[in-house]
Amino acid sequence: MERVIYTLVWAAILQGLLLGMLYLLSNKHRSRANSILGFFILAFVFEAFTFVPVEDLWGYPTGGYFTLPEVKMLFPVLFLHYVLEKIGRAHHYLYFLKVHYFLAFAVIAITPLNIFLFVFRGETIYQLLDFQTVEGVFMTMQYYAFVLTLVGMALAIREIQNYKTLVKNTFSDLAMLQIRWLWQFVLGVSPIVLVWGLELGRIAFGGGGGSDVTSFTWLLIIIFIYFLSYKAYQQKTLWQQPPGPAGKYGNRKDPHAETDHKDYAALGQKLEGFMESTKIYNQHDLTLHELSKAVDISPRLISGCINRHFNNNFAEWVNGFRVDAARSKLEDPAFNHLSVEGIGSDSGFKSRSAMYAAFRKLTGHTPGYFRRE
Known part of the structure; x- marks a missing residue:
């Protein structure tokens, strides 16, 4: 079991090493x-590496405080910076x-x-400072990083x-996809933070040495690395920057607005x-992704076209076609044998309420208004 x-x-x-280097060095994802x-x-990845029991490297002790780089202070800063950068709020x-x-x-x-100190003087900070001082500095860093x-x-x-x-007000479907990813990102980190807090609480109340909680924290880190790899493979558009709204949110001007308008007209x-x-x-x-596959155009371009050229979002843009199709059948006596709900279902509406809501929004009337006996 231990070998597994x-x-x-x-x-x-x-x-994790390959995935991290991909997003650092790949021009495609830059x-x-x-x-x-x-x-x-x-x-x-580095934190997971500490799970591997290596007591020393060429005589240098690796099991003490600060003998390996302490990266826990980086976690909250990188976490927040990534989220803020993704939505254009880092500045x-x-x-x-x-x-x-x-x-x-x-x-x-x-x-x-x-x-x-070890290489040139044959000693570490334990010889310069007493153990309690080093431990106090280390634990202060841990608590501060957690807070x-x-x-x-x-x-x-x-x-x-x-x-x-x-984003909801500016009709950006790709940005909504990014938001769902950011929520998943936050939720993915949450169990690690929770277990980390439990371990710090155990230590604060007098617990010493290693514990199963520490091992469980490392296990969650490993699962999180696999989760990031899975999302990178499953939805590559998550690593794109949302068109339009993120720039507006960050008060940044889109330099391609004029050329995009011409391209979107043809794409529309x-x-x-x-x-x-x-x-x-x-x-x-x-x-959006099913339409993207069917028409062989990236979700980013489709979303940008619908947002900018049609001034709409994906759901309402599709409902426009459904309303037109249903209205055409409702006005045709040849379809009088079908119920209003049946025509709505044949036109792509998932439910009666969805059909009525779309008709009221786009035509100002209920579907029954267009029925010809």
Whole structure:
């Protein structure tokens, strides 16, 4: 069993290392948000690496405080920075981020100092300072990092919620996809933070040495690395920056607005022609990604076209085709043998309430108003 666990650990370390380097070095995925995510993943990989029992390296002890780089201070800063960068709000927290990046790297710098002392003087900080002092500094850093994580999560949740409200008003489907991903990202980190807090609480109330809680924390870190890898494979559009709304939210001007308008006009004609010829809108659960696969155009372009050219969101744009199709049948006596609800279902509406809501919004009338006896 122990061999299986260590195999999973090393597999997660390798997978996380490759994924982190991908978002740091890949030109295809290059963006500031992805670079931050790459560093965040590599920090988790390093934390998972400490699960592997290595007592010393060439005589240098690796099991004590600050003998290996302490990256826990980086977690909350990278976490918050990634979320804020993803929604274009990082510049509003620039001072906060800079201060805590400085503190995080100051803590990490203790390890190179420790190595320097060991190489050139044959001693570590334990010989310069007493054990209680080193332990006190270490635990203070741990508690501060945990509190900072809670603050970072609270700020991230607030900003995601604010961004969700803005995106809802500006009709960006790709941005809504990004929001769902950010919520999953926050929820994925939450169990790790919870178990970490339990371990710190155990230590604060007099618990000493290692515990099963610590091992469980490492297990959650490994699961989180696998989760990130799965999402990277499943939905590649998550790593794109949302068009339009994120820039507006961050007060950034879109330099491609004029050229995009011309491109979207041609794309809009193509999308309308495809919808009319295939009647794909008759599918009750048609999604942006299903349409993207069917028409062989990226979700990003389709979403941008619907948002900017049609000034609409995906759901209401599709409902427009459904309303037109249903209205045409309602006005045709040849379809009088079908109920209003039956015509709605044949036209792609999932329920009676959805059909009536769409008709009232787009025509100002109920479906029955158009029925000809």
